[in-house]
Structures are given as C-alpha cells and as structure tokens.
Amino acid sequence: MTAPATKLRFEQVTKTFPLPAATADGTTRFAALARLSLEVRAGEILALVGPSGCGKSTLLDLAAGLTRPCSGAILIDGQPVQGPGPDRSVVFQQYALFPWLTALANVEFGLEAAGVARAHRRERARHFLALVGLAGFADRYPHQLSGGMKQRVAIARSLATDPQVLLMDEPFGALDAQVRELLQEELLRIWQETGKTIVFITHSIDEALVLGQRVAVMGARPGRITELIDIPFSFAERVGDLRSHPRFGALRHHVWSQLRHNAAAAA
Numbered sequence: 001m002t003a004p005a006t007k008l009r010f011e012q013v014t015k016t017f018p019l020p021a022a023t024a025d026g027t028t029r030f031a032a033l034a035r036l037s038l039e040v041r042a043g044e045i046l047a048l049v050g051p052s053g054c055g056k057s058t059l060l061d062l063a064a065g066l067t068r069p070c071s072g073a074i075l076i077d078g079q080p081v082q083g084p085g086p087d088r089s090v091v092f093q094q095y096a097l098f099p100w101l102t103a104l105a106n107v108e109f110g111l112e113a114a115g116v117a118r119a120h121r122r123e124r125a126r127h128f129l130a131l132v133g134l135a136g137f138a139d140r141y142p143h144q145l146s147g148g149m150k151q152r153v154a155i156a157r158s159l160a161t162d163p164q165v166l167l168m169d170e171p172f173g174a175l176d177a178q179v180r181e182l183l184q185e186e187l188l189r190i191w192q193e194t195g196k197t198i199v200f201i202t203h204s205i206d207e208a209l210v211l212g213q214r215v216a217v218m219g220a221r222p223g224r225i226t227e228l229i230d231i232p233f234s235f236a237e238r239v240g241d242l243r244s245h246p247r248f249g250a251l252r253h254h255v256w257s258q259l260r261h262n263a264a265a266a267a
C-alpha cells in the first residue's frame with residue numbers, strides 16, 4: 001500500500017513573539033512554537049487539540065500565510081508558503097461576514113476577491129449556499145441569521161473559492177451543543193463530497209474524535225505536537241451515534257490523559 005500524500009508540512013517550525021518586557025535572565029522573546037514538525041495528509045481532517053495558549057492559532061496562521069515562521073518551513077505540496085493564497089481558506093470562530101451584504105453577496109464577495117468572473121459568481125455562490133443547507137436564505141442579512149447559519153455562510157464562502165486546504169480555527173466554538181453537532185455532521189458530509197484537506201482546531205475532545213481521521217495533541221511552553229492519534233471510525237459511525245461506539249470512551253480518555261499530562265508538564 002502506498003503512503004498517503006502529504007498536503008501540508010511543517011518542518012521544524014519555530015515562531016517567537018516579543019515579550020512586553022525582558023525577563024530576569026534577559027530573555028526578550030517568547031517561543032509560541034519550537035521546532036514543531038507535522039504532516040497533514042491530502043484529503044484528511046486533522047483535528048488539533050491542546051491547552052489554551054499552546055500555539056494552535058499560531059500554527060494555523062502560519063499555514064494560512066498570515067504570519068511567517070522565525071525558522072523552519074511550511075510547505076504546501078512541497079512548495080514553501082509565501083503568504084495567503086487561493087489554495088487555502090480560513091474559517092474563524094467569529095463569522096467575519098459583512099453585515100451590509102446578504103448571505104449570497106457575502107459568498108459572492110469571496111469569489112470576486114478570488115478573481116472569479118462576474119457571470120459565474122452568482123450561480124456558484126448559490127450552489128455553495130445550497131451545499132451548506134441555506135438555499136432558502138440567500139437574501140437574508142447576517143443580523144437575520146442565527147449563529148449556526150452565519151457560520152454556514154462563512155463555510156460556504158470558504159468552500160466557494162475551491163481551496164485545497166480548509167483551515168478552521170474553532171469554527172463551532174460559539175455555537176450551542178445541538179447546532180454544533182448538526183454542523184459537525186454537515187462538515188463531514190461536505191468533506192466526503194469534496195475531499196478537502198481540513199485542519200480543524202477545537203477545544204472539544206468529542207468534536208476532535210467525531211471529525212478527525214487523526215487527532216494531533218499539542219503541548220505548551222513551547223508549543224509542539226506531543227502525540228498523533230489515528231481515529232479509526234467510519235463515515236457512517238461518525239454521523240451516527242458515535243458516543244456509544246465501544247471504542248469512543250477509550251479514545252476520549254486517551255486524548256484527555258495526554259492533554260492533562262501536557263498541562264501538568266507546562267505548569
């Protein structure tokens with residue numbers, strides 16, 4: 001069997017930030033990530049969990065090309081990331097929609113920014129709104145949509161430009177439990193249909209297990225990957241009652257223990 005292709009690769013990545021004041025031993029910078037290496041496989045959902053402040057968003061910002069590493073490299077299909085590009089799209093926890101544009105126009109705006117010809121924008125935007133279950137809400141403004149609907153629009157906008165990699169930073173963190181489960185299911189369905197490579201940051205171990213083909217556990221001070229865990233569930237199991245699966249509890253405990261161990265080590 002051939003090994004799955006690597007879509008996104010972090011090679012010995014270090015990212016430091018200036019400290020507000022030098023420490024007693026003269027240190028002026030703080031290492032958010034230190035020599036972090038990680039491979040994201042083409043077409044997988046990699047769920048990233050770790051204690052608050054361990055560097056998850058920093059990792060995603062680097063992959064998005066929004067910031068540059070201090071050392072090391074970030075590669076997409078073997079090519080160094082030089083900045084933001086159409087091959088990657090980011091979905092944040094806050095929906096980042098334009099309040100003065102309708103749902104349809106918000107998705108169209110993303111397409112315009114990506115250089116899609118005017119004639120194709122509307123049709124394409126409608127297709128992706130339908131894909132996230134919002135066919136009947138195209139003319140609503142963000143304030144007329146629920147939190148879950150707004151996040152669906154943001155996901156439609158990200159998918160419409162057909163990026164190869166979707167970088168999702170706690171996208172369902174602000175939603176209530178039921179809406180969250182619904183959107184997890186929808187994301188799995190969209191992933192199944194589109195075959196996107198997805199990096200998904202979450203604070204929820206359950207969410208990581210439902211979505212991730214693999215779960216990457218991070219530790220803090222400095223931020224690094226401490227464990228990569230294969231999650232063996234099928235698509236049908238993930239969209240079913242996964243929490244009653246006989247292996248769910250053991251995997252959940254495993255990730256929880258690793259996080260606890262990392263938190264203790266950082267403290």
Ligand SMILES: Nc1ncnc2c1ncn2[C@@H]1O[C@H](COP(=O)(O)OP(=O)(O)OP(=O)(O)O)[C@@H](O)[C@H]1O
Pocket residue numbers: 017018032050051052053054055056057058059
């Ligand atoms: N622009 C910045 N300047 C200085 N420090 C920063 C900057 N961005 C992040 N940091 C620091 O780097 C560390 C990692 O931050 P990051 O936001 O990546 O963590 P995180 O794991 O995403 O946290 P959370 O789960 O709370 O969102 C934190 O200690 C944070 O304070």
